[in-house]
Amino acid sequence: MKIIVAIKQVPERDAHIRIDSTGNWIEESGLQYALNESDAYALEEALQLKEKFASAGDEVIVLSAGPERVGTTIREALAKGADRAIHIVCDDLGARDALGVAKLLAAAIKQENPDLVLSGLQSEDLGLGQTGVIVAELLGLPHATLILHVEGTESGLKVKRELEEGWFQTVELPMPAVLTIQSGGNKLRYATLMGIKRAKTKEVRELAASELDGDAAPVVVLEQVTMPRKQKSTQILPGTAKEAAAALVEKLKFEVRVL
């Protein structure tokens, strides 16, 4: 089974965010980058599927678009067990909209003709949660989102999908297909020293964005970023036990919205 995992390199969770001089993105100098969390789960699912199926010709290929620095994250994915990688070198990824990015990925995936395409549910920076679905649409493949678990069947796949409020659903679909993977479905494996050493010899094929799809004119543009004004502060509810309890119930009803 040939599986492609589309991954994204995003700024570290802990990163100190400052807005850059153009006002429409964050200052990137001095940022540390890491593998997007739900993509790590997608990679983990792919590696586990490969281990489960264990037939000849099984491959897990990671695919990522972005500038040169993406190479470190690709190597990390190879260290965790992916067999080879494709790096779409693109220095202006931010100038493309979700459709533009998906077109690049779809073009590269088409060349490979995989059985399954996995991606994380959404990225930690933009958080659009759409790329996987758009890729499926562009490739004309069936898809399912918010997947926690993947199983093979005679006719294709059976997947466990997360629904709201603690409900789940199984969906059956044929292969080839695209799945977007929700965080938390598996225990992630950590990168090992042995993995990193072995990754040095694995293939990373570079493709230029211009080779794949020139059309990058976006239909939706992020024109400005701002810092949100509200900071997290603790609201202490005053008064007697009864008064405070009543105030809390109000908050739970109208602000937290759990009642």
Added chain:
Amino acid sequence: MSSVLVVLEERGGKVSRISWEALAGGQRLGSQLGLPVCVAIVGAQTESLAAEIAAQPLGKVVRVEHPLLNHYTADGFTLALQQLIQSESPAYVILPHTYQVRDFAPALAARLGQVLISDVVAIGDGPVFTRQLMQGRLNGNYRHTGDGPCLISMQAGAFRAENSERPTNPAEVVTFTPTVESNQIRTKPGEPFRGSSQTVDLGSAQLIVSVGRGIKEAENIPLVQELATALGAELAASRPICDNGWLPLERQVGSSGHTVAPKLYLAVGISGAIQHLVGMKGSQCIVAINKDPDAPIFEVADYGIVGDLFEVVPALTEALKAARQ
């Protein structure tokens, strides 16, 4: 004919609250741009849903009906709405940002050569659509620059459902029948099910009430259990409680127990030692009840009550029971 088309979603046979909120957003946009607002509902039998919508008189209500739409599938809904949009040519299409919408709307947009602006929290002049980036630490303003419809999904609570206007004219209800063939539906969805209910599944609990050393004795635990029941929450505990055997280990939250991230974490009599914090810091909303105003738990709490839990907890249980009625 330019309009704002709002696609509503049903939950348990009724229109979901987040859909009403999306409608409120759509109405705001409509009045901002001077455009009429239409509502669509998709399914196999949408008569009662349409009646519910029409009972709150609005502009046009479109019942998008086809037998193959009886269960949600991405293929079915995408095909149906694509045809509706091509027929109605709205300027804006608004959907609630639900798991279901996230599953098909990006594909729908791509099919129309568009890109969905997802999880919008505010609409400004322009119009510009604001969404949250970097895990809520940054806001981004998006603008639609292409031709054709602009698709948007609205975050829960971005607009208040109570704000939905009530125009004086009753709604016009029409039916739209899309063309859908069974071989176009490639996925087969199963019946929804819950996670196993026998064992405690703190990991998937949306509401958790957690008890700590402040409870003093095992005999007092039922006090907190009542609160949990009144809230409809799962009961959890910090390590000392489980160590003493007052609650089973599977209810332990913390570095040597479960890591949870529910919508609401209510910490009763828990001081907030680091070993506990690392197990629940991801919770969306943290409420703390503790008699020590300097307890570290208050630093991570969104709401706090400084008081004797033996007074506050019963008061809260009462208030919750009253609110549920």
Added chain:
Amino acid sequence: MTVLLPTLAEPQHFSLAEKLLFVGLAMASAVGFWRRFGVVLDKILDSKKDPSFRLFPAGKRVWDFVWEVLFQGKVIRERPLPGLAHAFVFWAFCAFALVTLNHCAIAFGIGFIFSGSVIGRFYSYFAAAFAVACAASTLGLFVRRFLVRPRWLGETLSYQSGVIALLIFILMATYLASFFVNDVGPASRILWWIHSLALLIFLPLIPHTKHLHLVLSPVTVFLSRGSFAQIPPLAGDEDFGLVAGTDLTRLVSLQAYSCVECGRCTEHCPAANTGKLLNPKEIILGVRAYLNDLGPASDQPLLGKYNEQEAVFQCTTCGACEFQCPVGIEHVPILVGLRRGAVNTGAWGNPHGSKLFLALERGSNALGLSSAERDKFIEKQALPIFDGTQEYCLWLGCMGGYDPKGREIVAAFVRVMNYLGTSYGVLRKEKCTGDPVRRLGNDLVFQQLAEANLEALAQNKVKKIISICPHCVRTIQEDWKDYGTPPEIEHHSEFLARYADKLSKQDKEGKIVFHDPCYLGRYRNIYEEPRAVAALAGELIEAPRNHEHSFCCGAGGGLAFLGEETGERVSRNRAKELVATGAQTIAAACPFCNTMFRDALAATGEGAPKLLDIAQIAARGLPPSTSI
């Protein structure tokens, strides 16, 4: 006046037949010896060389050899009575070197210790004194092993020990008996033959039993790694730690074969003492069994049949085992080596461990919290930022930066530094020093952390560091050396002790018991400095297990980040001991000890003693006007 003392009988005129018999037996004995010893020697020499081993400087080696081997210092100090008994046996063996040579020479008529000469006679009495002591000691040790049966010698009786004891006793007895017979006559000849047989049976038994240590342990003590609990660097791209036999180095093999099974390591092990699987003696014997069965060229995993992975990950790296070992076995690098073999190859799948590794892969601290939390603390405490002009960089560490108790310790220490007018600053950003992942054997994450931190320190021009955490101190000073040159660092107890005279005595806290942290005491040899500070607050008393015998709190070796323990909690065991001293206050000098005891004391209930870090003790004595 001549005192008529008995003289040693030396039989004369051995016949050719006797000589040939003796030579034949001696050769058989030697062959018997070599057949086994040769195999052991081969296994050791066939093992991988230790790439980081340096013979020089040899000063410490010579000192250790003299103290531990010749003076039997460790053996006596840790178990005085049995240790002295053993020392007598050892010294008797040394004294008997010449006696034995002479004994063999007698067969050929070339005995060189003439009973006639004064020196000769003196020497014979000298040896006799030792013989008496040795015989008595052997008897005593026999009684101890077979009748008293202390539990750390193991459940099964060691019959080989009994046989060896018997042989030694016979050797000594026949020697002493020879003073009471004539040179001529059958008695002396019979004694001579008994002695010879005992000797020639003893010799081949040496390499077949734990008495191999007679030959190996002096070498093992001399060829130690050079410092306590020293973890060797990995060598080359294919070295992932101790995965299989091919990874065992000569030092490890030598140490495995030197084990005398005395059980002192297990006796002091916090895991073994709280009902866990880990038994340090069994770890070493497991390696030895692997070498015996499979040898150093095997690629079978070391963990599995010969040692269990679960046991290896119950170690807190407290070092009590290594500290106690009288034959120079270095347990800590072996345990960490086995962990490396499991972790660096991904064979260890513990969920808490994975969580820790992932947290440090992506974030800055071992707790998985956002670094904004540390920023908030710095802001709230108004801590000065290090800008290259201050004398000290105060290293907060994960506990000092994120843990509520650790923060209290930092806050107290900062008050003292402000009072003393010390010039210091904290770094804007810190990454975890990597102590837990280093001890757990994850070299990938450790390297990333060490290199990132070293670069940050160099960029910030840090020359001197103070830390409240002995784990940070150890890791920065020693473990980071694999990746660069760390700045000078000291623990806050060392700093505070220098200024103890400037801090006022309070006498408010009643009796105080100080708990020696493993990484400050055994690892760094600092015992009195924290006591000097603790004593400021009251009457200092000692727990039964104190100074280098201090019993671990259970947090080390990365265990503070792993899941629930099996058996009794180590922290509970130690807390009970500390509470039982009757002290009103427990003084700690490590934020991990502090957090472990905080939990353990909470279970004790209302009457529990107060728990204070020495920084908090020092701060309490400050005049109230001292601002934070």
